Amino acid sequence: MVVLIDFDSLHGSVAPEILDAAYPVAEDVDDLRPHSGGALGTVGQDSPAPQRAWAGFVDGTLTGRCECGTVTTGPENFCVHLVAVVVTALNEAFPWSPTATLPDTLDDPATFAPDTDSPAASASPAGAAARPPESPESTIRRLAGVAATLPPATLAHLLAQHAATDPRLEAALLTAAGLPTPHLLKNP
Numbered sequence: 688m689v690v691l692i693d694f695d696s697l698h699g700s701v702a703p704e705i706l707d708a709a710y711p712v713a714e715d716v717d718d719l720r721p722h723s724g725g726a727l728g729t730v731g732q733d734s735p736a737p738q739r740a741w742a743g744f745v746d747g748t749l750t751g752r753c754e755c756g757t758v759t760t761g762p763e764n765f766c767v768h769l770v771a772v773v774v775t776a777l778n779e780a781f782p783w784s785p786t787a788t789l790p791d792t793l794d795d796p797a798t799f800a801p802d803t804d805s806p807a808a809s810a811s812p813a814g815a816a817a818r819p820p821e822s823p824e825s826t827i828r829r830l831a832g833v834a835a836t837l838p839p840a841t842l843a844h845l846l847a848q849h850a851a852t853d854p855r856l857e858a859a860l861l862t863a864a865g866l867p868t869p870h871l872l873k874n875p
């Protein structure tokens with residue numbers, strides 16, 4: 688199998704200051720997986736602004752697309768996120784394909800991608816537009832189905848957690864259990 692890239696060739700192409708910045712960031716790359724023949728990873732999963740970055744060999748050249756706005760060919764032009772994804776991929780012996788295609792979107796096909804900076808896209812919460820509106824009845828059915836799969840102890844803890852901050856849920860829980868709800872009746 689042809690080696691498309693290794694640490695030597697990466698170090699030969701990427702500016703030292705970007706490499707220095709990318710190595711610590713690479714420790715924070717999650718969810719690395721094959722996508723369109725290249726490697727897709729999330730950089731800074733726990734940070735306030737995680738960036739998804741994709742790198743792959745398009746027409747023989749290492750090409751990248753990153754949520755920070757970088758879309759470029761040649762590792763020498765990569766942003767820190769892209770270099771971090773490549774470093775992670777090399778660490779994990781990622782199987783690069785020589786014939787990757789630059790993906791149009793870095794999102795999973797199933798999820799809604801606010802790819803543009805249009806006000807409408809940024810105003811709506813991510814994912815809100817992906818799913819048609821659900822009737823209250825079908826929401827109840829769906830959630831009941833989910834709840835039925837949980838072990839009783841997990842379900843009880845989850846319910847208690849929410850009931851502790853939601854007086855209506857607390858009252859419903861106590862009433863369902865046949866217990867009095869005196870302190871909850873002041874404000875019907």
Ligand SMILES: [Zn+2]
Binds near residue numbers: 757766768
């Ligand atoms: Zn980036």
